[in-house]
Amino acid sequence: MVNLSELKSRINPLDLSELKSDGFFGFMNGENNMRKIHTLGPKATDSYEASQHIPDDVENEIVLHDSFDDIIENLQHYADDYLLLPAAYQSKHSDFGWRELSYEYWDRLTLETVYHHPLKTLCLISNFNFKQNKAIIHPATTNLLNTYLKKQKLDISIHYAGSKASAYDHFVADDYRFTIVSEDSLTEGHPYQIIQKYHPDMVWCLYHIIK
Missing domain, CATH: 3.40.190.10 (Periplasmic binding protein-like II)
Incomplete structure (x- = not known):
């Protein structure tokens, strides 16, 4: 005859922390770990094309904007997201471009990946x-x-x-x-x-x- 008390003692309790670390609850709650990347739109731009060739396996949500200047001027609203732009970035303000961005925003932007992808003709x-x-x-x-x-x-x-x-x-x-x-x-x-x-x-x- 099966001893129920002995059987219960042999069953390991459900480790919720393991499920949580595996993303179980995130899945159940509809959450995801997709990386949100802000870049220049519309989809006809070189920036959108380049966003499809980032050299990693991370799933991305691409958020398109009317200009890079708009993104940079509103960085505080996109904390913990990502910004994709070309080294040729030049603002509509002639005295601000990629060089100035690199120096002036050193404490607000961390360079994660650099890669090559040609522009369209x-x-x-x-x-x-x-x-x-x-x-x-x-x-x-x-x-x-x-x-x-x-x-x-x-x-x-x-x-x-x-x-x-x-x-x-x-x-x-x-x-x-x-x-x-x-x-x-x-x-x-x-x-x-x-x-x-x-x-x-x-x-x-x-x-x-x-x-």
């Missing part, structure tokens, strides 16, 4: 039927445009957008004269002249946001 394009004798570009491409304008001895105003995709949208909608855009943003049969193509390589930096 860039195109400097011109609108023959422009209504504004101006250019609109992403700040990081300013030197490319200025090199062309200097060669052509052109002196025109330059407006800035948060991304190349946004710059192209404004270029089309507001009839600007020049922009620099990712080649894959151009639709077949577009009416614009491609003046020059660029094939830049890029280093990407993944930061942990401390505060």
